[in-house]
Amino acid sequence: EVQLVESGGGLVQPGGSLRLSCAASGFTFSSYWIHWVRQAPGKGLEWVANIKQDGSVKNYVASVKGRFTISRDNAKNSVYLQMDSLRGEDTAIYYCRRSLDYWGQGTLVTVSS
């Protein structure tokens, strides 16, 4: 069974940092692009970033470029999202997604003083 489990969310002050993790199981992790998608409270979905199977290609939405870094460890079947210089508008549920199919349950990030 394919599973994606996010962790690492929480409350952080503006300007702070947080590292999200997405632990995968039930499939050959190294064969898939992995995406991060977020959803602000009461709002729609926003694509944030993705990473190629071997980690050689990474893409970001403009609003997080230079502040967020996506990475992966295929030996640990995990993808990470390092979030620095956090702002109030980064408050959202963050989901990881395998390619275009399976989603995790999400982890909530709240940026507030």
Added chain:
Amino acid sequence: DIQMTQSPSSLSASVGDRVTITCRASQGISNSLAWFQQKPGKAPKSLIYAASSLQSGVPSKFSGSGSGTDFTLTISSLQPEDFATYYCQQYNSYPQTFGQGTKVEIK
């Protein structure tokens, strides 16, 4: 960035109705379009990729069509479990972008 516009933003329908949601891209995206369903408090669920290909396990009452700039998601006979918000997403170019969502409510 490619803007994705869904219509309508919301609709009311009855059980058994045929429902069609439209998604329009601000420029051509070939068939690089996916559809997702999200119920309140839950993670999204993937329905369709490549505009018309059903994800594994998704019932055939869902269908997608279109290419270029205009796409549709059709639910052939609405059931109680289908009341949800539906999103389209283009993956033809970066940044990948979602439509604003279409909320399907019970009439």
